[in-house]
Amino acid sequence: MTKDKRLAKRHRSEKIFKFYGLLSIFISLLFVLVLVNNIFSKGTSAFTKTVIETEVFYNQDLLDLEYGASKDEILDADFFDVTIESLLLIYPTNGLDEEKQLINLFSTDVEIEIKSKFLNNNDFIGKKVIIELTASDDIDQLHKGNYPRDLPEDRRRISDFQLKIFDKLVENGNIKKTFNNYFFTKGDSRDPELAGIGGALVGSFYSILICLLLSFPIAVLASIYLEEFAPKNRITDFIEININNLAAVPSIVYGLLALQILLSTIHLPRSTPLVAGITLALMTLPRIIIPCRASLKAVPPSIREGALAVGASKFQSVFHHVVPLALPGTLSGTIIGLAQALGETAPLILIGMVAFVVDIPSSPIDPSASLPVQVYLWSESAERGFVEKTSATIMILLSFLIVMNFLAVYLRQKFEKRWN
């Protein structure tokens, strides 16, 4: 082959290689787009809920309350009659069945909503106030266009009568969509319109916090010891191999470990962020140790020698000079490890975070769910309303992960700039 032909062949190989690279990037971007589109199209609607503007009359005859009543008195009072009276005024009904259907247009919490509105404005007594009441899940889905209307009645979840009321309300402009604050403030619920990730958010937060507080110091100190102080012999080699292997252990095994030791033997409270945090910490330890050790190894020996030559002790040279330089890599590794821990589902299911928890936990020893487990639970439910909520939770999870990864990159760059 002549020189020119060889050159042309080399250039061609370059071009083909570049093409393959671009092609693979393109395909992967395509996959990402499809995924994002899928999730977003299903999930964005969860951030809004349907409300029905209703005039509520806080009838003093039906309520056993005086003007200026205390909070406790209001909480004790029965708002059922007020609720029924106000709701039935929306549309003329004929018989108990139709009344029931009318009431069912609203969420099951409608009485509580009316009560809590009063709780904040107790001068409403005897007044008529227009309140936005949350619609039921069926109305919510209907309004969002997820229910087909052209099916025969017995195959629909909404009766013809309810449809008539719905259309009338739409005509009058009483049905609206507002921001779904329940999604963030409320815990899990059987009713999709009232279900939220509030509990799972707090549960995940406590779990990750405990995971961080446990795993970070132990991992960093272990890395420093193994890398800088431990003698290089067979025992330390053995430890290093085992740590590397631990990072590859399936996370469900950690769940089993937690189940056996933390729950059965030590009898820590089940389904709590405390247990979840400890389990995740065990899992995250090797994932922090490995990048931390790599960062420590990467610090050039000239830095250590420079410190020793000026009269620093081994301890001082490690902690004043080597560790700060290893910090960017360690932090990156930590944040990525935490991001992985945030998305762990299998071990948390084993320790019981799959329970149905309605209340938002107020401390790490209250039972709770976590975000990925919540996704799992909702994806199992039959109601149509949970579909959008599942996707919305995935969106929240993904955005956390993206933020954490950006934070890792930012911190790394900031520290590297400072040290260089």
Next chain:
Amino acid sequence: MKEIKIKSINLNVFYGEKQALFDVNLSLNEKEVTALIGPSGCGKSTFIRCINRMNDVIDICKVTGTIEMDGFDINDKNLDVVSLRERVGMVFQKPNPFPKSIYDNISYGPKIHGKGESKSELDFIVEKSLRKAALWEEVKDRLDEPGTSLSGGQQQRLCIARAISVNPEVILMDEPCSALDPIATAKIEELIDELKETFTIVIVTHSMAQAVRVSQKTGFFHLGKLIEVGKTDKIFKNPDNKMTQDYITGRFG
């Protein structure tokens, strides 16, 4: 007549099975510059690293023999190396300033040895060290900038300032100019001329011309043995040993 500051007696150094120095008997006079020359791997760097016990960090390194300084033996196992290194400073071949600010680079040593308690004391030490290293005028307005933002020659002068900040008695220099351009090299040589009024200096160098220029006494090493030692003038104009002459004239090496 200069007094002897450091004297090695029958110094032998082993790296595992391999012997790097054979019965080295060499004395260094105080407030004088001694140059150590010789081909690569002849043991000159090993020798100076014995003086501040830097060879301790190498696990397989074993040192036998005595190194006397001011009446005590540097090789004594019970010696506190941290306080030894306060008295014997070192400047390395490649400038290695700490990745901290210029101020922190200089103040680190005094701080850990308890030499500067208040900020004003440390300020004084930092200025004094930088002045003595002929760097103060160039950096006095940017003491907060990282040490690594300086040029190569300035970084090496920073390392010299760092070494003298703890007020040592001896400064060891391992090929301090090999990574620098001629002008930076000249500045360092000028600095060494001034520093020898205060400190005892040992310099390892590959440049014959530099050894002649800066030192008063020269030792020639070859394959771990000290072949010849004497006044620099004599060694380079009329050495006694043929091997020395062959080395400095480029007839082997």
Next chain:
Amino acid sequence: MSNEHTVKSYEDELQHLKDSIIEMGSLTEAQLNDSMDAIIKVDKDSIDKIIKSDEKINKFRSKIDTQIMTLLVKRAPMAIDLRETISALKISQDLERIGDLSKSNAKKVKPLPLDLPEELLGNLKRLGDLVTKQLNDVLDSYVNKNFDQAKEVWKKDEQVDDLTFIAMNSVINFLSKDKKNLDFSTHLIFATKNLERAGDHITNIAEIICFLIKGEYLKGHRPKGKETDL
């Protein structure tokens, strides 16, 4: 380890320098010989030839100067190489002066009569032979790096002084005998003096060679023979 420089061109440059000195020395030796012959035989035809060959010696001086500059700037020579280089510089200077003195002597042959007394010529010849032999010996000692030989030459300067004294006396006697002889006698006086000075330069070369070999200067004063008043 070999005894040659690792960089071959350095080795070659030093060798060329030494060769140049040896060549220049040979030329100077021939010049001195020829000028002595011319005086003794009162050979007026060879004067031009001798004057011309002095140009060659001067050219050598320039060539050696250039070689030395190059060596100094390129190689920063140490120890023995440094002494070789500096010695070559000084020896070439002395050789050039000896060449000039020989040329000057050759010019003095012109006005000489053909009937100079035997005794006078004999004394001059003895002096000339000694100086010529000194130059020969000192150049030998340079080639062979023979310290003892160089030191001998250095010591023998005393003899040169003695023979100069004798030759000078012969000339003065001849001068005082007949005023007619005044003209060429002064030339003879200068020629004799030139020979003595050539001897001094040769002694210089011997001192330089001793320093080159040993690395230290000869101790003690130069042995001095009888001093003439001129």
